[in-house]
Amino acid sequence: MKLTPRMGGWIEIVCGPMFSGKTEELIRRLVRAQIAKQKVEIFKPAIDNRYSEGYIVSHNNRKIKSVVISDPHEILAHIDEADVIGVDEAQFFDKSIVEVCRSLANSGKRVVIAGLEKDYMGRPFGPMPELLIEAEFISKVLAICVICGDPANYSQRLSHEGGQVVVGEADKYEARCRTCFDPPHP
Ligand code: ADP
Ligand code: ZN
Numbered sequence: 001m002k003l004t005p006r007m008g009g010w011i012e013i014v015c016g017p018m019f020s021g022k023t024e025e026l027i028r029r030l031v032r033a034q035i036a037k038q039k040v041e042i043f044k045p046a047i048d049n050r051y052s053e054g055y056i057v058s059h060n061n062r063k064i065k066s067v068v069i070s071d072p073h074e075i076l077a078h079i080d081e082a083d084v085i086g087v088d089e090a091q092f093f094d095k096s097i098v099e100v101c102r103s104l105a106n107s108g109k110r111v112v113i114a115g116l117e118k119d120y121m122g123r124p125f126g127p128m129p130e131l132l133i134e135a136e137f138i139s140k141v142l143a144i145c146v147i148c149g150d151p152a153n154y155s156q157r158l159s160h161e162g163g164q165v166v167v168g169e170a171d172k173y174e175a176r177c178r179t180c181f182d183p184p185h186p
Contacts (some may be wrong), residue, residue: 009105012137013090015117015128018155019175020080021145023058026088028116030064033084033110040064042086043075048151050089056088059169076102082144091125092165098130105134120157120173121162121183128153141173150177155186 014025035042044056044066057063058077066086072093079085090097090113101111113135117128126144134136143152152175159172162184166172176182 008085009107009109009111010061010136011105011111011113011131012139013102013132013135014114014139014141015132016141017041017118017143017153018116018173019059019170020141020152021058021143022114022116022141023056023088024060025139025141026086026112027056027058027062027064028113030086032059033123038083040084040086041073041075041082042088042146043078043081044070044088046070047165054086056086071100071102073098075171079104079109085109087111087113087115090131091119092115092126093127095127095130097127098134101131102134105136118153118154120166121156121164122161125164145177145180146174147176147180150179152177154178154181156181160184 014022015174016022028041030042042056043094046068052066053068056066057062073096104111113131115128117124119125145152154176155173156176157173
């Protein structure tokens with residue numbers, strides 16, 4: 001019996017610590033899809049308004065238009081004829097993002113997700129573990145440890161604020177390897 005692939009949808013994830021190039025890689029994949037004349041829709045959570053309302057922007061200033069949403073179900077209302085759905089900062093969504101992405105992939109869409117899998121304590125962040133087990137493809141990217149130059153898999157919070165969600169950039173976080181990572185003691 002010959003099995004011909006049906007080419008349904010799938011989920012791909014780019015994960016890693018802050019400054020590792022997740023957004024850069026997400027933008028690279030989505031721009032290539034646009035060049036191939038695929039219809040792309042991109043979403044980011046309302047919480048992450050760091051640079052620009054209507055765009056996702058990488059730390060090296062590449063950007064692409066996106067829709068700001070607070071509830072993952074809003075994605076379903078915005079996708080129109082999209083072939084490819086991009087999601088940035090997925091860790092900030094509630095767990096309903098998992099069901100939404102699953103149903104998008106089941107209906108034949110390519111879903112490309114970028115997200116931090118670890119919080120400032122090194123713990124799993126939001127829905128990322130469930131998204132990672134749902135994904136067909138996972139790319140792990142790393143930054144460079146600003147203390148020693150080793151591969152950095154952790155986001156070191158520099159401020160003394162508590163709480164899992166403290167939105168900030170190089171003013172509040174830096175990339176660290178496992179040896180140099182020093183999680184705050186509760
Ligand atoms: P992420 O989405 O993972 O936070 P971005 O894609 O927004 O990352 O930004 C990646 C860019 O961040 C790199 O191309 C580089 O210009 C910059 N950068 C800043 N600090 C570091 C670091 N410690 N290691 C690697 N890249 C860094
Ligand atoms: Zn280090």
